[in-house]
Amino acid sequence: MNNKDIRELLAKVKNGNLEVDQAMGQLKDLPFSDLGYAKVDHHRSLRNGYPEVIYCEGKSNEEIKGIVTNMLERGNNILATRAEEEVYHALEELTDDIEYYERSKIIVIQQEEVAETESEILVVTGGTSDIPVAQEAVITADMLGNTVKRLYDVGVAGIHRLLGNQDKLKEANIIIVVAGMEGALASVVSGLVDKPVIAVPTSVGYGAHFDGVASLLSMLNSCASGLGVVNIDNGFGAGYLASTINRQIEQARNN
Structure with a gap:
């Protein structure tokens, strides 16, 4: 279930087309994924409006790949900070929708378009x-x-x-x-x-x-x-x- 699916689900509840308990049933596996070394918070976007951001320092490349793989399955845009170039090359194996900003050591994986604000x-x-x-x-x-x-x-x-x-x-x-x-x-x-x-x-x-x-x-x-x-x-x-x-x-x- 990705962000679009969640928004559609919430809209159905708001419009009275879906009961709250039915919606909760569909969301029951959403809160987090336990990878053993990390618990990926999939409710972050519901609570805060934005998906979880990955802080890369102190994590191995395999741990970061595991987290990113889990997040990719839900169609979210992904932001990874304090990422060395070797992390970027490891993540290149997972998706083509990736961009690395070497100077600021930040990785962006964009799977869905985001509308820009007027402000x-x-x-x-x-x-x-x-x-x-x-x-x-x-x-x-x-x-x-x-x-x-x-x-x-x-x-x-x-x-x-x-x-x-x-x-x-x-x-x-x-x-x-x-x-x-x-x-x-x-x-x-x-x-x-x-x-x-x-x-x-x-x-x-x-x-x-x-x-x-x-x-x-x-x-x-x-x-x-x-x-x-x-x-x-x-x-x-x-x-x-x-x-x-x-x-x-x-x-x-x-x-």
């Missing part, structure tokens, strides 16, 4: 070195069905680059700011706009930057209102959170 998510970086983390956010948000735009290399060391693109800031509904060094860009952007800003500190920086801790603390201590912060290098978390917010905006607009 835009804008991903902004302080520097070019922040792009791998930003790309993780972009791909995640795009995979989850959002319209995503980019504004790269507009850090505070040359703030005229950011101020010259304020139209892009105004057009977006949610902004993800990805920055290392002192992490000041998130505060500046949040001070310019009237919309949610999600800050992503990166591990880009010199010695006293402490692999991202400096920019993380700077973002957490920001005086700018409407600023939320995810963990260091967590582009996926930012893209997922932005998508969740954007989905609420779309639902409110359509109602």
Whole structure:
């Protein structure tokens, strides 16, 4: 049973064409698949609106292949993060509908089309070195069905680059700011706009930057209102959170 089947089943219940207990009978084998080393959560899309995402670090190639094989059977789109190239080559054996983004170490397997939102998510970086983390956010948000735009290399060391693109800031509904060094860009952007800003500190920086801790603390201590912060290098978390917010905006607009 894939996402389309589930949606059709729920629609039948809503329209009174199927009793709830009958629907539950059809769904009884859906909650999760026990592979021994992993329990693949097939109810995730029902609860959260999106299928489970595979975090690849610490898993063997065979374990990842087993999880992906199980998910492929249900027709879901699949997102695998922190995947080395060898993982990609292992998964190539399973499907042709696969794409690997080497710079951000993320794998996308797309089996069904996803409609893009009217509401835009804008991903902004302080520097070019922040792009791998930003790309993780972009791909995640795009995979989850959002319209995503980019504004790269507009850090505070040359703030005229950011101020010259304020139209892009105004057009977006949610902004993800990805920055290392002192992490000041998130505060500046949040001070310019009237919309949610999600800050992503990166591990880009010199010695006293402490692999991202400096920019993380700077973002957490920001005086700018409407600023939320995810963990260091967590582009996926930012893209997922932005998508969740954007989905609420779309639902409110359509109602």
